[in-house]
Amino acid sequence: MTTRRQFITGGAALIGAALAERATAAPDIVSRQDPATESPRWLQGGKSYQPVVTLNGWSLPPRMKDGVKEFHLVAEPVKREFAPGMTVNCWGYNGSTPGPTIEAVEGDRVRIFLTNRLPEHTSIHWHGIRLPNGMDGIGGLTQPHIPPGKTFVYEFVLKRSGTFMYHPHSDDMVQVAMGMMGLFIVHPRNPKERPVDRDFAFLLHNWDIEAGTATPKSSTMTEFNLWTFNSRVFPAIDPLVVRKGDRVRVRIGNLSMHDHPIHLHGFDLQVTGTDGGWVPKSAQFPEVTVNVPVGAMRAFEFIADEPGDWALHCHKLHHTMGPMGHAVPNMLGVPHDDIAKKIGQLVDGYMSMGENGMAEMQEMQMDLPENTLPMMAGEGPFGPLEMGGMVTLLMVRDGLAHDDYRNPGWYRHPPGSVAHEVVS
Numbered sequence: 001m002t003t004r005r006q007f008i009t010g011g012a013a014l015i016g017a018a019l020a021e022r023a024t025a026a027p028d029i030v031s032r033q034d035p036a037t038e039s040p041r042w043l044q045g046g047k048s049y050q051p052v053v054t055l056n057g058w059s060l061p062p063r064m065k066d067g068v069k070e071f072h073l074v075a076e077p078v079k080r081e082f083a084p085g086m087t088v089n090c091w092g093y094n095g096s097t098p099g100p101t102i103e104a105v106e107g108d109r110v111r112i113f114l115t116n117r118l119p120e121h122t123s124i125h126w127h128g129i130r131l132p133n134g135m136d137g138i139g140g141l142t143q144p145h146i147p148p149g150k151t152f153v154y155e156f157v158l159k160r161s162g163t164f165m166y167h168p169h170s171d172d173m174v175q176v177a178m179g180m181m182g183l184f185i186v187h188p189r190n191p192k193e194r195p196v197d198r199d200f201a202f203l204l205h206n207w208d209i210e211a212g213t214a215t216p217k218s219s220t221m222t223e224f225n226l227w228t229f230n231s232r233v234f235p236a237i238d239p240l241v242v243r244k245g246d247r248v249r250v251r252i253g254n255l256s257m258h259d260h261p262i263h264l265h266g267f268d269l270q271v272t273g274t275d276g277g278w279v280p281k282s283a284q285f286p287e288v289t290v291n292v293p294v295g296a297m298r299a300f301e302f303i304a305d306e307p308g309d310w311a312l313h314c315h316k317l318h319h320t321m322g323p324m325g326h327a328v329p330n331m332l333g334v335p336h337d338d339i340a341k342k343i344g345q346l347v348d349g350y351m352s353m354g355e356n357g358m359a360e361m362q363e364m365q366m367d368l369p370e371n372t373l374p375m376m377a378g379e380g381p382f383g384p385l386e387m388g389g390m391v392t393l394l395m396v397r398d399g400l401a402h403d404d405y406r407n408p409g410w411y412r413h414p415p416g417s418v419a420h421e422v423v424s
């Protein structure tokens with residue numbers, strides 16, 4: 001008992017150490033060797049699995065005790081910067097939303113402590129993981145709710161590998177809307193099973209945050225105005241940096257209230273996993289857009305054989321916009337300059353919108369309320385990117401040093417390979 005108390009009170013130090021480690025961690029070392037014939041480089045380095053890269057996130061370091069892998073989660077209010085210029089009052093785990101990624105190996109026995117520092121009770125559900133009923137984390141059904149200030153412990157054996165999630169099952173609507181969620185990755189026991197060179201993971205979410213405010217409206221049902229990968233908004237989302245020829249896996253979980261068809265430019269994908277397990281080879285088929293339904297997870301894989309900067313985004317295109325009101329009158333094709341001038345004389349600051357589309361809004365220097373973001377943001381090598389929300393970039397490069405996956409800067413196209421104006 002003493003040891004357990006020490007472990008629990010030592011949680012803050014553990015978290016601090018993890019944050020320090022995250023800040024200084026060397027980039028992952030991965031393999032480019034043929035997995036069928038040679039051991040991956042990370043295996044030769046003594047690691048028993050290829051760690052995932054959580055976009056704008058981190059993995060929680062475990063502690064081994066009597067052969068059990070122990071983790072300590074702390075549910076608490078957190079501040080999250082969605083992008084420079086906007087910080088949101090969220091709830092999460094261990095200082096972040098999403099909470100830290102839990103990584104373990106098939107066959108591991110895990111013991112997970114959850115300390116509740118929220119102003120109300122909570123619980124934690126292990127989405128997709130096969131476990132005894134009493135560990136399923138449904139407040140009121142499989143366990144008492146965890147009151148503020150108390151710590152509960154969960155313990156189970158990880159029976160199968162795959163991509164899973166965790167989230168509360170107490171006051172579910174409010175706590176998930178506030179950002180309480182995380183990834184739970186179980187790696188195969190045999191590290192030569194399903195090898196990839198780069199393995200990325202993130203969670204999709206929606207938020208309703210009025211311009212000029214900082215707290216999500218937690219009872220909104222469908223009309224959200226902010227769309228995030230791991231509680232970040234483009235262009236403040238980490239890019240996926242890979243080397244040409246890498247085999248890449250992307251794992252995406254959806255705890256938002258909408259489905260998200262996630263589209264990757266430039267490659268054909270195979271869906272290789274869901275939160276129900278790995279998809280048998282005989283059931284896989286090529287895709288370029290993978291719908292990730294509400295309360296589900298999809299993993300897809302591809303070979304990054306074409307260098308460039310490739311967009312990875314939700315194909316519901318209002319999800320690739322920053323905060324905006326959608327109830328605007330349709331002025332496309334309506335000349336309204338004269339009317340706008342007259343209204344402008346009556347209403348201070350009135351601005352007409354979109355006679356020729358919305359692109360013109362991107363270049364206007366509009367005054368924004370405090371603590372909000374523009375609806376389209378980002379400057380590319382050829383001009384404004386006109387997106388902001390569920391978007392990031394897959395950056396495929398030839399000639400990256402094998403352990404250097406920092407953002408390499410914009411792709412330099414070979415001469416003559418960019419679409420250009422012709423004069424007829």
Ligand SMILES: [Cu+2]
Pocket residue numbers: 227258259260261314315316319390
């Ligand atoms: Cu979407």
